[in-house]
Amino acid sequence: MRKLGMNICTAFGTNEIETMQLMKETGFDTCFTSWELGKNIKNIKRFADSIELEIETLHAPFSKINSMWIADSNEGDYYTEELKKCIWDAGENGIPYVVLHTTIGSVVPMTSHMGLTRFGKLVVEAEKCGVKLAFENLEFPRFMMLILNYFKNESVGFCYDIGHEYCYTPGLTFLPQLGDRLFCTHIHDNFGLGKEKNVDYRDDLHRIPFDCDLDFEKVCKKLKECGYTGSLMLEVGNRSDYNYYDGLTAKEFIMKAYDSAVKLRKLTDGE
């Protein structure tokens, strides 16, 4: 049976260890966590191993990711070094994928050769560590597409963010075109492009599937058709400006998320 996963969400008062315990008890098979400088991934992985919960990906930081494309600045070089550490942590802890953004925000630099050079350093590092890099679709797919086309090798692939596709690039579908590069998924719900019709991060609600109006039946069908056999990974939370899930306990939130994941699997595989 296809694996079901979720981000280790600490928005409901539990720490990462307690959250993983609840996720395992609820039925999840796998999960991912955000990486940051100084975070003890070894501890998290050790605990996950002890309860037989997989950690599929480390989510790399992205607050300064635009700097990767800017040639006449050292910031991109420093950031490349920081991202390498995330890749090392994945490699040392047997976590197979690192998920990367290619831009942040709605004002972004031009694509550049320097950007490809810096991302290329990460690709080399990933290959050394036996880690795969999964690039996620965001507001501006051209950055991701450039990287996927430039680095056509087995270590570089696609993290299909289904919520982002709906609210950031309405009308665009990344499957089946990128189906053969698909490493992993990020699944969450929203109401698509906001009223103002400007692409805006505030539309990216990261709600539990079936709480908004994304057409999961259509998406799951495409996932199945492209031959993807990996996990269905939720990326959900309680966004602070909206607080949709206030009043739920961590366990209630995780159980609600799990129910949605089971429903997604049924839509995808019929089981």
Ligand SMILES: [Zn+2]
């Ligand atoms: Zn995502």
